[in-house]
Amino acid sequence: MDPMRLLYHVGRYWLMLSQVFRKPEKASIFWNRVFFEINAIGIGSLGVVAIISIFMGAVITIQAAFGFESPWIPLYAVGVAARDSIVLEFAPTIVSLILAGKVGSSIASEIGNMRVSEQIDALDVMGVNSASFLILPKIVASVFIFPFMVVISMFLGHLGGFVLGVAAGVVTPYEFVYGIQYDFRPYNVFYALTKSLFFGFIIPSVSAYHGYYTKGGSLEVGQASTRAVVYSIIVLLLFNFILTQMLLG
Amino acid sequence: MIEVRNLNKSFGEKQVLKDFSFVFEKGKANLIIGESGTGKSVLIKCMVGLIIPESGEVLYDGEDFIHMSWDKQKDIRKKIGMLFQGAALFDSMTVEENVMFALSMFTEMPLSEKRDRVQLCLERVNLPNVLKLFPAELSGGMKKRVAIARAIALKPKYLFCDEPNSGLDPKTSILIDELIKEITVEYDMTTVVITHDMNSVLEIGDKIAYLHKGVKLWEGTKQEILRTPQKELSEFVYATKFLQQFRDRLEKE
Numbered sequence: 001m002d003p004m005r006l007l008y009h010v011g012r013y014w015l016m017l018s019q020v021f022r023k024p025e026k027a028s029i030f031w032n033r034v035f036f037e038i039n040a041i042g043i044g045s046l047g048v049v050a051i052i053s054i055f056m057g058a059v060i061t062i063q064a065a066f067g068f069e070s071p072w073i074p075l076y077a078v079g080v081a082a083r084d085s086i087v088l089e090f091a092p093t094i095v096s097l098i099l100a101g102k103v104g105s106s107i108a109s110e111i112g113n114m115r116v117s118e119q120i121d122a123l124d125v126m127g128v129n130s131a132s133f134l135i136l137p138k139i140v141a142s143v144f145i146f147p148f149m150v151v152i153s154m155f156l157g158h159l160g161g162f163v164l165g166v167a168a169g170v171v172t173p174y175e176f177v178y179g180i181q182y183d184f185r186p187y188n189v190f191y192a193l194t195k196s197l198f199f200g201f202i203i204p205s206v207s208a209y210h211g212y213y214t215k216g217g218s219l220e221v222g223q224a225s226t227r228a229v230v231y232s233i234i235v236l237l238l239f240n241f242i243l244t245q246m247l248l249g
Numbered sequence: 250m251i252e253v254r255n256l257n258k259s260f261g262e263k264q265v266l267k268d269f270s271f272v273f274e275k276g277k278a279n280l281i282i283g284e285s286g287t288g289k290s291v292l293i294k295c296m297v298g299l300i301i302p303e304s305g306e307v308l309y310d311g312e313d314f315i316h317m318s319w320d321k322q323k324d325i326r327k328k329i330g331m332l333f334q335g336a337a338l339f340d341s342m343t344v345e346e347n348v349m350f351a352l353s354m355f356t357e358m359p360l361s362e363k364r365d366r367v368q369l370c371l372e373r374v375n376l377p378n379v380l381k382l383f384p385a386e387l388s389g390g391m392k393k394r395v396a397i398a399r400a401i402a403l404k405p406k407y408l409f410c411d412e413p414n415s416g417l418d419p420k421t422s423i424l425i426d427e428l429i430k431e432i433t434v435e436y437d438m439t440t441v442v443i444t445h446d447m448n449s450v451l452e453i454g455d456k457i458a459y460l461h462k463g464v465k466l467w468e469g470t471k472q473e474i475l476r477t478p479q480k481e482l483s484e485f486v487y488a489t490k491f492l493q494q495f496r497d498r499l500e501k502e
Binding site: 025026029113114117118119121122124125126127128129 | 294297298299319322323324325326327329331333334335337338339340350351353354355409
């Protein structure tokens, strides 16, 4: 991408955020919208997060068992490896990447459609700060709900690893449970939850940016939706690296 | 009253509005007419603050709207109702929620009072039984009428209509025109209508400005427009065969 173009988008993104973070017009309406978004972003994504978490947990367990097939490595190492993979990377990052696809495209197409059908103009003409009205509840809801989703994903990942790993015969229940408790560092959970807060901010704000500045018609709304997912993922991976370096490096 | 003074707006090299000035009078339907692509929509968007012009002033009862802070603009915006070309109803809300939106946002009315006001507005546009429907379930004409109900919910002082008849059949167009004319008088509003529909011009045009390639070439009343010697306007007014025959009859008389 042209560096000047990148600079233009970064600048416009910050300008949008300066509009977004203004006092909501009416607190009661704002909180209603936050609860609506918590339901849409969080509860609406729970199914896909659950399915992916269970199976990823199982796959990580089986892969760890396959890699550790050595008499020198104790079997509980499978539990240790599964736990660290799930807590450090899988639950916060992979789940966020999946949510970037699901939630990000939905946010960009919703706001983009409002833009091209003049609904955002209608809000502005009325005297409503459209950026704050539409985007702030999504960001607040997302930052609030992402850590819970990550915790749920951690739990289900371990559960999937345990149930399916035992069912597949690659680990015993005792060794797996011992492994996930062995040398447990609560700081890793803190690291994962900190990442989830950042990702909870990045996904709705980057996606909303692409929707909010959509021009044209339905074709452009589709393109904005695709761009929202791509750029959310890129920014998310960049911050994943920066945060990992800052918190674990 | 809204007064526009020396408004200029360009997009890149292309100047869309050139030194546009006009006084939009209170209690009247003020029409901006012109061919497609002459800058009518840009003008209305500059007037409501959706586009920032390069220079010029838009005065709402003497207050310069363009150079105000957002907070001050908000006070004026609350007095503006706008009917968009595609109605611009909020898809995710029912008709009732759409009309109630500004009431919920800007007033402390109790719910029962808001419901009464919504009902009244919808009855005013002859749509009393669509409260629970979503915009997708309405026809084009119904959407426009709901948009008018939403626009008048807060009893605005200024009403902007961007091509209110576009995409409507002739009968529904007349209904919408009549509605705009009636509520203009009823609420004593300054109404600004953008159109290229000559039926609307002759039906509701109390005061008319003709925009051609971003320049105001003519202003007058609907009586004057039929006898205008202005070449471009005459070509615009008498574009249809029916109106050409009407002009021939006028000339014979």
